[in-house]
Structures are given as structure tokens and as C-alpha cells.
Amino acid sequence: MISVAAPPQRPWKGKAPERIARRQASDGVVLALEMLTGSMYQSVYTVPVAFGTNQQNLSLQVDTGSADLWVASTSCSSGSCSQTNGRLYDPTASRSTSQTFTINYAEGEVSGPIVWDTVNLGGYVINNQALAAAASVTAEPLEQDFVGILGLALPLDSVISQRITPDIYPDGAALSSNLFGVVPTSTAPGAPFFSLALERPGSTAIPSVLGIGRHPDGLVDDPGKINYAPLVQYSSGDVFWQAVISAITVWVDGKEMAVRLGNSVTGAFAPSAVLDSGTPVILASAAIANGIYGALGITPASDGQYYMPCTTPLNMTITLDDRPPIALHPLDLSYPPPSYSSTDLCTGLIQNSALIGSSEVNVADMILGVPFLRSTYMVMAYEPPDIQGRFPSNSTAAAAAAVDPQTSPRLGLLNLTNPTVALAEFNRVRVLGQPLGNAPTAQDTVPARPGPRISPALAVVIGVLGFLALCAVLFAARWAATRRRARAWVRRRAVAEDADAKDAAGLAYALARRSEHDGPFPSEDTLRGSYASSKHRGAGSYGGESAADEEAPDSDSPGGEGEAARHMRTASGEPGAGVPLLAYAHRRSVSADVTEFGLRVGAWEEGTGSLAGVGTRARGGRVSGSLSPERERSVSSRARRASVVSGDEGSWRVRPPRSPRPRHGGVAFVPLQQAQEEP
Numbered sequence: 001m002i003s004v005a006a007p008p009q010r011p012w013k014g015k016a017p018e019r020i021a022r023r024q025a026s027d028g029v030v031l032a033l034e035m036l037t038g039s040m041y042q043s044v045y046t047v048p049v050a051f052g053t054n055q056q057n058l059s060l061q062v063d064t065g066s067a068d069l070w071v072a073s074t075s076c077s078s079g080s081c082s083q084t085n086g087r088l089y090d091p092t093a094s095r096s097t098s099q100t101f102t103i104n105y106a107e108g109e110v111s112g113p114i115v116w117d118t119v120n121l122g123g124y125v126i127n128n129q130a131l132a133a134a135a136s137v138t139a140e141p142l143e144q145d146f147v148g149i150l151g152l153a154l155p156l157d158s159v160i161s162q163r164i165t166p167d168i169y170p171d172g173a174a175l176s177s178n179l180f181g182v183v184p185t186s187t188a189p190g191a192p193f194f195s196l197a198l199e200r201p202g203s204t205a206i207p208s209v210l211g212i213g214r215h216p217d218g219l220v221d222d223p224g225k226i227n228y229a230p231l232v233q234y235s236s237g238d239v240f241w242q243a244v245i246s247a248i249t250v251w252v253d254g255k256e257m258a259v260r261l262g263n264s265v266t267g268a269f270a271p272s273a274v275l276d277s278g279t280p281v282i283l284a285s286a287a288i289a290n291g292i293y294g295a296l297g298i299t300p301a302s303d304g305q306y307y308m309p310c311t312t313p314l315n316m317t318i319t320l321d322d323r324p325p326i327a328l329h330p331l332d333l334s335y336p337p338p339s340y341s342s343t344d345l346c347t348g349l350i351q352n353s354a355l356i357g358s359s360e361v362n363v364a365d366m367i368l369g370v371p372f373l374r375s376t377y378m379v380m381a382y383e384p385p386d387i388q389g390r391f392p393s394n395s396t397a398a399a400a401a402a403v404d405p406q407t408s409p410r411l412g413l414l415n416l417t418n419p420t421v422a423l424a425e426f427n428r429v430r431v432l433g434q435p436l437g438n439a440p441t442a443q444d445t446v447p448a449r450p451g452p453r454i455s456p457a458l459a460v461v462i463g464v465l466g467f468l469a470l471c472a473v474l475f476a477a478r479w480a481a482t483r484r485r486a487r488a489w490v491r492r493r494a495v496a497e498d499a500d501a502k503d504a505a506g507l508a509y510a511l512a513r514r515s516e517h518d519g520p521f522p523s524e525d526t527l528r529g530s531y532a533s534s535k536h537r538g539a540g541s542y543g544g545e546s547a548a549d550e551e552a553p554d555s556d557s558p559g560g561e562g563e564a565a566r567h568m569r570t571a572s573g574e575p576g577a578g579v580p581l582l583a584y585a586h587r588r589s590v591s592a593d594v595t596e597f598g599l600r601v602g603a604w605e606e607g608t609g610s611l612a613g614v615g616t617r618a619r620g621g622r623v624s625g626s627l628s629p630e631r632e633r634s635v636s637s638r639a640r641r642a643s644v645v646s647g648d649e650g651s652w653r654v655r656p657p658r659s660p661r662p663r664h665g666g667v668a669f670v671p672l673q674q675a676q677e678e679p
Contacts, residue, residue: 027190028213029122033062035199035208036146041335041349042201043280043370046146047210050120052093060150062196062210064241064380065276065367067157067174068103069119070110070132071148080137085144091115091133097172099163101132106279106356106367108139110149114160116170121150122212124189126178128170130160149278152176152194152380154231154409157239179212180382189213191391193381196277197416198374200329202429202436206374206416219377219416223389226379226412229321232272232364241380241411242364243320245271248288250295251315254460257295262287264365271365273320275378275411279369282333283353283361292316292350304355306348310336313426314348315419318372327419330426331436332371342431379412420458 036044046059051071058071071089072081081088094115102111112135119129134148155161155174164172173181180192195211197219209216215223232242248259264271265285284292293299293306296314301307308314313330320326334346349371353361361367385391389412428434 028211029124029189030214030216031122031210031212033198033208033210034059034145035201036143037201038143039146039280040141041280041370044141044146045198045208045277045370047121047150049150051089052117054093055120056090058087058089058147059145060148061146061278062152063149063276063278064152064196064378065274065278066103066105066149066151067153067155067176068101068132068151068160069129069149069175070101070103070112070134072137072142073112073133073135075133075135076112076137077135078137080140080142081134083142083144084147087144087147089133089147091117093117094133095128097130097164099160099172101134101160101163103132103159105140106283106361108137110134110138110140111136114163114172119175121175121179122210124179124212126175129175129178130164130170130172132160150175152196152277153240154238154407156237176382191381192383193379193391193412195380195412196373196378198277198370200331200374200436203425215379220414223385224387226377226389226414227323228379228381228385228389228410228412229323231409231411232268238407238409240274240276240363241378241409242272242274243411245273245318245366246321247317247319247325248292249317249319249325250292251317252295259288259291259295261291261365265362266364273318273366273368274364275368275373277370277373277378279367280349281369282350282371283356283367283369284350285365286352286354288366289350289352293348298348300352305351307345308334308348309342310334310340310344310346311342311430313423313430314350315423317419318368320413323413324415326372326376326413326415327417327422328372328375329417329422331422331429332374336430375415375417377414377416379410379414381410381412382407384408384410385412 031047033045033047035042036046044061046061048057049060050057060069060071072084073091074088075091076088091113094117097114097116099114100111101114103109110132112133114130115133116128116130119126119131151158151174155177158172158174161172161174161177176194180188189212191213193211193213195209195215197206197209197216199206199208207216207219209219220226229243231238231240232244245261248261250257250259261271262285266272271285271288289306290300292314293308296308296312298306298308312334314328314333315330316333317325317327333349335349336346337344340346353367381391383391425436429436
């Protein structure tokens with residue numbers, strides 16, 4: 001809880017050696033705290049402390065918002081003291097200081113005499129520790145296991161230290177000053193820090209512990225992960241464990257909504273927050289509180305407080321200084337009635353600080369109480385650690401204090417809340433109506449009652465992943481189809497080329513078997529030379545000029561010269577020079593040749609015969625003339641032009657020459673109409 005005192009103008013270090021009689025461990029100690037389930041919002045955490053020479057054991061609340069130690073004494077007769085069942089501090093063996101103590105909290109007031117007594121905290125025994133033996137306690141929910149306050153704020157906030165000045169011995173130094181500032185240093189804890197972790201009701205996943213110069217095992221595996229930063233300072237120095245508020249974010253349906261912080265109520269350059277384990281709720285300025293609940297569409301009720309549906313989680317983060325955002329557990333931000341249903345309203349545990357009506361809460365824009373501290377591990381260091389989170393040795397710290405007695409405190413925070421797990425735990429408790437336990441189960445994401453089944457952020461992630469998977473499947477299917485089409489095209493191309501090769505081979509065979517020559521086929525140069533020689537001599541070509549050509553004697557018969565030279569052979573059996581290209585090694589009559597190609601004898605004289613395209617490489621068209629049906633075949637466009645050509649001057653047909661006209665390989669071109677008119 002917050003208390004404010006005018007800070008004294010003196011250092012807090014340099015206590016006498018007799019302050020520490022013995023210590024528990026050289027490397028510090030970790031003390032277990034007890035959470036009082038019957039307290040308001042189950043927010044009181046106590047630690048056992050022994051008083052006096054008779055070691056009277058009493059439980060005090062750990063309060064990081066104040067710096068004084070007080071205990072309800074046997075002289076207290078107020079209503080709060082009567083709730084302790086007689087467990088009160090007996091100051092009869094203590095030493096009086098002749099000073100009185102009065103402290104006002106945000107709620108409640110305590111007063112009584114200041115005494116010196118022996119105090120044992122975690123095995124560290126401090127002699128002549130100044131404390132208040134409270135004779136009057138108002139508005140404090142004391143009980144048998146909660147009879148006073150152990151203040152762990154910075155010593156400059158101590159009220160007792162202002163009443164007992166340093167020139168008086170013993171003085172009124174705060175417990176932290178006596179514990180960490182003693183000489184010799186071998187009697188002090190191993191490192192100058194307190195640390196605090198608070199458990200959540202219904203769960204033991206995070207223990208409730210108070211560390212003195214030591215981090216709890218299992219909770220802090222790597223001290224280098226703790227994020228430290230300097231404190232917000234006042235003109236007189238450091239007073240509270242206070243940090244600058246950099247940002248507040250509320251997540252609604254997976255959408256990030258930043259809260260407008262507004263101007264600081266303290267007049268500082270930026271809003272700030274005090275971390276206070278003695279405050280059961282989070283107190284905020286009106287601007288911040290309205291911004292947080294406004295993100296959910298919630299406004300204050302008629303009594304000025306905020307209420308929200310018990311099954312609606314408040315997912316939010318708070319960023320302090322330059323640290324990473326700290327996620328708060330939604331179970332810690334609303335409190336249900338004793339018996340509730342899904343339609344009931346819960347009390348919001350973030351409230352407007354103006355409702356308190358006390359000036360003590362105006363020291364900061366937010367008081368981050370227990371709901372915040374349950375989500376973080378808090379380290380209150382009186383010396384800055386190195387980058388690995390290690391603190392200097394006691395001798396080094398003492399040497400530095402001798403030069404500069406002022407402290408250099410640092411606030412360290414380690415986030416303990418996983419927002420995904422926290423949301424599952426909220427669903428388990430508030431929606432399914434099951435106990436919290438230590439960890440969520442697989443059933444936590446399937447609510448039995450109406451409500452959000454999965455988090456909006458998770459739904460967005462699932463949707464994006466599903467869309468990407470669908471795109472991948474469609475791309476794979478299209479790629480496979482394209483590949484199949486490509487393979488089919490390659491196969492069809494191969495089949496077509498194979499067919500072309502077979503057709504070419506068949507035609508070559510048909511032309512080759514007309515020759516009776518057994519030797520190798522002459523070269524192209526030889527054939528062209530023979531053709532040129534025959535043309536130069538004016539020899540006839542394949543297909544004579546008249547019917548007389550058909551009766552010409554063979555080259556073997558006497559007088560077989562003249563026009564019959566187109567069938568001439570040399571003495572070696574090779575074709576003569578007058579043999580044309582298509583008449584190579586041909587020794588049969590024209591009638592046999594014509595008959596072989598499916599033409600009847602006499603077709604030349606009737607003008608219906610044609611050999612255009614025969615024996616050439618062009619195979620795309622058809623051979624015109626009186627061809628038999630089985631001989632009709634496709635030839636290329638080049639052959640088609642050789643058989644029938646259409647143009648403006650009419651159709652042209654290839655026919656054998658009937659008169660001595662210019663020859664082109666023994667074939668003359670005449671217009672089709674002219675060929676029909678000629679007898």
C-alpha cells in the first residue's frame with residue numbers, strides 16, 4: 001500500500017556492526033509467502049517474522065509501496081486488532097524511543113509508539129530495529145495470520161526514519177538499510193536485492209516467495225533475462241519502485257488497440273506507475289481506465305466502478321520503460337461473485353483511482369497492485385547488476401558506498417505470463433467452470449457453454465495457414481496437369497516423327513526397287529552430272545515425245561543411239577551420261593513404269609496422266625491424274641503446287657509434252673483449260 005513521507009536529507013547506508021547478529025546463508029535466502037484466501041480479492045501475502053529475544057513469531061504483509069515496519073500490539077483495542085484472535089505483538093521487552101508514529105495509507109490509518117527491538121527475517125537477525133507498536137489500527141483487514149506490515153519501499157519513504165534522526169543512536173533506519181548496508185559486509189546477504197513472486201489463486205504454477213539476495217530456483221533459470229531499468233526520481237531521490245508507462249495495449253478479437261495515456265496526473269513529462277504489492281487492485285487515472293475498458297465497449301456504472309461479463313477476458317499488456325510488453329493474466333483482472341453463472345457480471349480489478357479519494361494515490365498515474373505483480377517476477381535491487389544479471393560482491397558494494405553513499409537502485413522485471421496459456425486458463429475457469437489447476441488441458445479450447453471457442457488471434461492464424469495450404473494444393477495440381485500435357489505433346493510429337501520416318505523409308509523403297517543396280521547408289525553429284533550431260537546433248541527424258549519412244553530399241557541392241565539414249569548404259573553397267581535423274585538404271589518400257597504407278601497405258605495421250613511429285617521429298621499433296629485409289633496419298637505444299645495450281649489465270653495441270661516445247665525434267669506446264677481444248 002502507498003504511503004508518502006517527506007524524505008530525510010541523509011544517506012541510508014553505513015550501519016553499525018552489531019545490527020546483524022547472524023545470517024542464514026552467504027548467498028541469500030528465499031522465503032515462502034502465504035496467500036490469505038479470506039482476504040479482499042485474495043490479495044494479501046504474508047511472511048513470518050520473529051520479534052524480541054523470545055522470538056515471538058507473527059505474520060506480516062509484504063508491502064512494496066511503503067517503507068516502514070509496524071505490528072499491531074497488545075495495547076491496540078480497535079476493531080481491526082480484535083480480528084487477530086489475540087495474536088498481537090508484545091512490546092514489553094522492547095526499548096522505547098519516546099517517539100510516536102502515525103501513517104496514512106490510501107485506505108486505513110495506523111498510529112502508536114516507536115520502539116527498538118530485535119527482528120529476525122529469514123535467519124537474518126537485526127538488533128535495535130526501529131518499528132511501530134501500533135496501538136490503533138483502522139480500516140485494515142487484520143486477521144490471525146496478518147497482524148502488521150513489512151514495508152519494502154525505498155528508505156526515503158520511511159516515516160519512522162524522519163522521527164528518529166541519524167544523530168540519535170540507535171537511529172530509525174528502515175529494515176532494508178539495516179539489512180543491506182551493514183558493516184562488515186560478510187554479515188549481509190550475498191547480493192543487495194529483494195525479489196517477489198506472487199501465486200495465483202487455484203494454481204501452484206508460480207510460487208509465492210520473497211528472495212533476499214537470491215533468486216528462487218526453478219523460477220529464474222537465467223538472471224540475464226531479467227530486464228532492469230532506473231527508477232523515476234524525485235528531487236530528493238528515489239522513493240518508490242516506480243517506472244515510466246510507455247504503452248498500454250488491449251487486444252479485442254485479435255485486433256491490437258492502443259490506449260491513449262493522456263497527460264500525467266503528477267505533472268511529469270510522461271505517465272508513471274508504482275509497483276505496490278500492498279494494493280489489491282490496479283488503480284489508474286480516469287483517462288487510462290476509460291481507455292482500457294472503452295476498448296471493450298464498457299463504461300463506468302452508476303457507482304463509478306467498472307464491471308464486465310465474467311466470461312469476457314481482458315487481454316492486455318503494459319510496457320514499462322524500454323522493457324518488452326508484460327502480458328497480464330485475464331483471471332487477475334476481474335473478480336467474480338461467490339456463486340456466478342455465465343450471465344453474471346464480475347468486478348473489474350482495474351479501477352479509477354479517483355474513487356479512493358486519497359492524495360496518496362496521486363503519486364503516480366497507475367498503482368500496479370497484486371493483479372499486475374502476479375504476472376511478473378519483481379526484483380528490487382539497491383545496486384545495478386551487470387548485463388548477465390549478476391550483482392557485485394559485498395566488498396565491492398561497500399567500497400563504492402564509501403565513495404558515494406547514495407544508492408543506485410534498479411527495478412527488474414521478468415514476465416511470467418504466456419498470453420496463450422492464460423487465455424486457455426481463463427476459458428477453463430470462467431467458461432467451463434473447472435478448477436484452474438497447474439496447466440490447461442486440451443479440453444480448455446472447447447467451451448461447454450456459449451462463448452468464444454478459440455482466441456480470435458488463433459482463428460486468424462488458422463485462416464491464413466489454411467489459405468496458404470489451399471494455394472499450395474492448387475499450384476501443385478496445375479503444375480501436375482501442365483506436366484502431363486507436356487509429356488503427352490512430346491509423345492505425340494515422337495509418334496508423328498516416327499510415322500514421317502516410316503513414310504519416307506517406304507517411298508525410298510518404292511523408288512529404289514525400280515533399279516536393278518546391285519551396287520551402291522551413285523552420289524548426288526554423279527546424278528546431277530548425268531542430268532546436265534543429257535540436257536546438253538538434247539537427249540530425251542523419262543517419258544518420250546511420242547509413241548515412237550516406246551518402241552525405241554534397248555541400249556544393248558544395235559543402233560540403239562539417238563532418242564533411245566535415255567535408257568543407255570555404259571559398259572560397266574553404270575548409267576550413261578544421258579540418263580536423267582528419275583530414270584536411273586531404268587531398263588523397262590514406259591508402259592511398265594506407268595502401270596507400276598497405277599496409270600493406265602495411253603493416259604499420256606488422253607491428257608489425264610501425271611507424275612508430278614513422284615520420287616521427290618514433297619509429300620504434302622496428292623498426285624493428280626488417273627491414279628488408282630490405293631496410290632493416292634498426301635504430299636507437302638511444295639508437291640501440291642507441282643500437281644495442280646490455282647490462280648487468277650485458271651487452274652494448271654501437269655501433263656506430258658506433246659510438242660517440242662521447253663522441258664523441265666520431261667514435264668511441261670500448260671493451262672488446264674488449254675489442255676482440255678487441245679485434241
